[in-house]
Amino acid sequence: MAPIIEVTHLVKEFGSVRAVDDLSFRVEEGTITGLLGPNGAGKTTTIQMLLDLITPTSGTIRILGKEYRSAREYILANLNFSSPYVSLPGNLKVHENLLTFGRLYGVLNLREQIDRLADFFEIREFMKKLTYNLSTGQLTRLNLTKALLNNPKLLLLDEPTASLDPDIADRTRQLLKRIQKERGVTILYTSHNMEEVEEICDKVIFIQRGRLKDEGTPEELVKKYGREDLNDVFLHIARNQTV
Ligand SMILES: Nc1ncnc2c1ncn2[C@@H]1O[C@H](COP(=O)(O)OP(=O)(O)O)[C@@H](O)[C@H]1O
Ligand SMILES: [Mg+2]
Structure with a gap:
């Protein structure tokens, strides 16, 4: 292959x-x-x-x-990324950024997909915040949510885990293993x-x-x-x- x-x-x-x-x-x-x-x-x-x-x-x-x-x-169209050096527009709210990005990529069932990932990365509590007001750990979680939105290959x-607390870092590792196993990412x-x-x-x-x-x-x-x-x-x- x-x-x-x-x-x-x-x-x-x-x-x-x-x-x-x-x-x-x-x-x-x-x-x-x-x-x-x-x-x-x-x-x-x-x-x-x-x-x-x-x-x-x-x-x-x-x-x-x-x-x-x-x-x-x-x-x-087939990849996605998260990087501490490339940020989503700071003047948009978190949910606006996710909607904009998801529409750009033509994500199906966008709201469901956002909800599911928002629960996983616990970003619901700051969905209405402006992106430039997020802490480093919150930004990382937003970036990971964005990175998984279009089901990339x-x-x-x-x-990705450098600024996460041990619990979210561990759950991120489990999620990465899961999408590798279940979706072949x-x-x-x-x-x-x-x-x-x-x-x-x-x-x-x-x-x-x-x-x-x-x-x-x-x-x-x-x-x-x-x-x-x-x-x-x-x-x-x-x-x-x-x-
Ligand atoms: N835009 C840039 N202009 C000048 N030097 C750079 C730039 N980006 C990276 N470098 C240099 O390139 C080298 C590799 O950096 P980088 O790729 O960030 O390393 P790492 O991510 O492994 O820590 C370093 O010496 C860094 O200073
Ligand atoms: Mg580096």
């Missing part, structure tokens, strides 16, 4: 900074993949290129077997919580200074580096020790 994401020799330069440096990887359909690496490794830059929010300096991105330059609408999530996401990554990821991709350092299942990497757990593997790779 063709991979749902195929990145080949991807490079992004910001002036003299090479944020992503000859990065190649694949994400197979139906998997949850963790994109890991220390601060500044290039995770957010990679996700933003996968969303076509910033243009690669060079290299190729294929999503669902297609490229943005010839199939932008098709790709964007592919979800790109940049640190493919998820690529970043996190610094290695315990969480070990719990939900089928595969992890480690990057550092924009380059691929290693990839595999959490178990494979723990075994390969002879470590206790994925957190130890992370420290080992990030500190640039040899195997």
